[in-house]
Amino acid sequence: MNLNRNKFLFFAYCLALLMTVIGACKTINSGGHSKAKHPEEKLGWKLGTQAYTFNRYTFFDAVAKADSCNLSYIEAYPGQELGGDIPGRMDYNMDPDKRVKILNLLKARNVKMVGFGVVGADSEADWIKIFEFSKAMGVETITSEPNEKDLQLLADLCDKYDINLAIHNHPNPSHYWNPDIVLNAIKGKSNRLGLCADIGHWLRSGLDPVESLQKANGHVLHLHMKDLNAKSENAHDVHWGKGVANMDAIIKELKKQRFKGVISAEYEYNWDRNRADVAQSVTNFRESFMKP
Numbered sequence: 001m002n003l004n005r006n007k008f009l010f011f012a013y014c015l016a017l018l019m020t021v022i023g024a025c026k027t028i029n030s031g032g033h034s035k036a037k038h039p040e041e042k043l044g045w046k047l048g049t050q051a052y053t054f055n056r057y058t059f060f061d062a063v064a065k066a067d068s069c070n071l072s073y074i075e076a077y078p079g080q081e082l083g084g085d086i087p088g089r090m091d092y093n094m095d096p097d098k099r100v101k102i103l104n105l106l107k108a109r110n111v112k113m114v115g116f117g118v119v120g121a122d123s124e125a126d127w128i129k130i131f132e133f134s135k136a137m138g139v140e141t142i143t144s145e146p147n148e149k150d151l152q153l154l155a156d157l158c159d160k161y162d163i164n165l166a167i168h169n170h171p172n173p174s175h176y177w178n179p180d181i182v183l184n185a186i187k188g189k190s191n192r193l194g195l196c197a198d199i200g201h202w203l204r205s206g207l208d209p210v211e212s213l214q215k216a217n218g219h220v221l222h223l224h225m226k227d228l229n230a231k232s233e234n235a236h237d238v239h240w241g242k243g244v245a246n247m248d249a250i251i252k253e254l255k256k257q258r259f260k261g262v263i264s265a266e267y268e269y270n271w272d273r274n275r276a277d278v279a280q281s282v283t284n285f286r287e288s289f290m291k292p
Contacts (some may be wrong), residue, residue, distance in 0.1 A: 008039040023049035038072075040289050044260030046114055047285065048073025050224060051080055051090075053267045053278060058083025059090055060105060074099055074114030075143070075264045076107075092119070114262050115222065117143030118168050119194070124153060130135045131161045141222045143168045143196040145176055148185050151193065157276050158192035166222040171204040171233060172286075177268035178207065179216045184256055186219065194209055194219040200226030200266070210249045217257050224266040227281070237269035240281035241288055248288050 009096050040047050052057050054062035059076060060083040077220045084105045086098060102183075106113055115138045121127045127150065134142055141164040146154060167186070169176045176182050179195060179202075186193045195216050199209045213220060217252050227243035228235035241247040265281060267274050 002123060006113045023163075028102050035082070038070075039286055040263075042260075043255065045254075046069045046073045046262045047071060047282065048075060048262055048264055049278060050075045050077065050115075050264040052077045053265060053274065055080060055217045056271050059102075060086075063106060063109050063111050065275045065278070067111055069265075069275065069282050071265070071278075071282060072110060073112050073114045073262060075117065075262065076113050076137075088234050092116075092130045093272040094133075097134070099133070103137065113137050115264060116141075116142060117166075118145060120144050121144055127153060127157060131163060134163055135161050140164060141166050141196075143222060143224075145170065145174070148175075150187055151189060155186075155190035155193045162192075164221045166194055168196040169198050169201050169205075170201050170222070171201045177201070177205045179212045183216060183219060191220075194221035196222040196224060198224040198226070198239065198266070199250065200224070200228050200235075200268070203231050203245060204235060206231065209245055210253050213250065213253045213257070213261070215242035220254075220257065220259055221252060221261050221265045223254075223261070225263050225285075226266055226268070226282075237267050237277070239257065239284060240279060241284040248291065250292075251285070252289050 033140055038047060047128045049062070049069070051059055051062040051074055054065050057065070058081045062080070064072055078090055082088055082102065083092060086101050088094065088098065091171055116134050118136070119130060121130055121143065130142060143166050145168050148290050152157050159167050165183045167176050168178070169182070182195050190198065197213060197216065197220050202212050225240065227238055227240045227245040229238045229243050231244050265278050267278050267281065269275055
């Protein structure tokens with residue numbers, strides 16, 4: 001009996017060791033770390049990064065940096081050099097073969113391109129190209145600051161392609177600096193037309209982020225998340241939760257609104273070595289998210 005029991009224990013040990021090795025191999029192949037389900041995803045939040053955060057590097061450098069920050073999503077912006085042995089820059093006019101190569105490299109990193117922008121167009125034909133490109137790449141939300149005269153066209157395209165268009169705010173005096181302007185412009189149009197709430201630019205415009213989110217309740221489709229060292233047009237990014245944005249209150253408000261969508265980390269400071277800043281901000285965000 002003891003001999004059989006010893007054989008069983010030895011077999012169980014070997015099986016456990018084998019599973020550990022297989023898990024380690026999967027971790028290596030997926031980009032260097034295991035991506036357990038992130039706590040925010042249970043509410044339909046997709047925490048990622050705007051590739052512009054890493055605009056000193058190629059798109060695929062940005063993807064690798066996002067992966068190393070324990071992020072599974074990225075928002076691409078037009079004009080960034082691609083890298084990854086793919087010539088050219090991120091562009092909605094790129095040929096289908098190049099799109100497939102990008103998707104394959106993203107899959108190898110276990111990162112999804114869920115956003116594209118901030119991008120715009122001057123003609124219906126180019127807007128259609130943007131939506132067709134976004135559909136092919138698996139993009140959920142296009143971020144833009146479009147001309148108001150194009151909003152009905154864009155609403156129709158959103159419904160046709162099942163893709164959101166979120167209107168982004170740069171600081172005052174840009175046209176969409178105040179959420180009231182965006183809400184008035186999209187009134188009566190598709191629910192897929194809404195806001196890309198740039199928290200930092202609201203602060204630079206003298207707006208309170210929580211109050212602005214409350215105004216936009218039900219229309220926030222995407223966020224560019226920032227925290228700043230001051231409520232000033234000259235303020236700079238700091239680790240989330242360490243500045244004036246009131247990150248805890250922002251997260252509570254998004255929970256209250258039952259927000260579902262992408263939250264892009266956009267860290268526009270310490271440009272050449274801000275990966276660690278993004279990683280710390282992500283950690284702070286998830287700690288704040290878990291608070292009651």
